[in-house]
């Protein structure tokens with residue numbers, strides 16, 4: 494499959510690593526051409542099954558059906574506005590942990606989540622999925638923590654869109670868990686926030702992972 498990632502930072506690297514490991518081709522849209530080209534080359538080096546990678550400048554048209562917003566939550570509204578006409582029909586993956594200015598809570602409005610706020614902003618026909626917010630960037634590069642494949646929790650209101658993201662997750666060697674409707678993003682964002690707050694006390698340097706165990 495061909496996938497577009499908006500951004501060329503840590504999560505673009507992490508998610509991109511798993512996507513190319515699954516044989517998917519990537520287009521990175523980056524504000525900094527050097528960052529984008531360097532990451533595209535890095536990801537190409539670990540790509541499998543002929544997957545290709547390219548970096549193009551931010552603002553270029555989006556050609557792919559799956560788009561991953563690997564940017565800070567504060568940048569999302571402006572980007573959605575900019576790309577609004579191109580979004581209908583696409584799956585838009587929201588990965589944010591919308592921390593507040595003091596990093597001691599979430600900035601999402603009470604009774605909502607960043608993912609639901611994004612879903613209200615996009616044009617009709619855009620399918621918003623929450624995923625990857627509970628997996629730290631470097632654990633995605635590794636794919637496993639303590640010998641266990643990462644769990645990727647996926648929330649959304651469109652079953653087909655969630656199935657597509659689940660297939661991409663599994664192809665990259667990870668374990669996909671459909672947690673229900675997009676409103677479950679409230680719990681996923683809480684989980685992501687909790688995971689961040691635990692890094693200092695546990696000394697785990699953003700290399701820990703949430704794992705759901707069952708027989």
Ligand SMILES: NC(=O)c1ccc[n+]([C@@H]2O[C@H](COP(=O)([O-])OP(=O)(O)OC[C@H]3O[C@@H](n4cnc5c(N)ncnc54)[C@H](OP(=O)(O)O)[C@@H]3O)[C@@H](O)[C@H]2O)c1
Nearest residue numbers: 500501502503504524563564565566568589590626629630
């Ligand atoms: N890092 C993690 O372990 C982790 C885990 C789970 C979820 N997340 C979420 O993932 C998202 C990305 O985090 P990250 O760690 O990858 O951040 P990052 O390393 O700082 O990368 C952010 C990327 O977004 C780009 N960007 C920022 N503002 C933009 C704008 N207005 N228009 C276009 N591009 C813009 C940046 O470009 P420039 O370099 O040009 O600024 C950069 O390429 C965040 O929402 C975060 O909450 C992160």
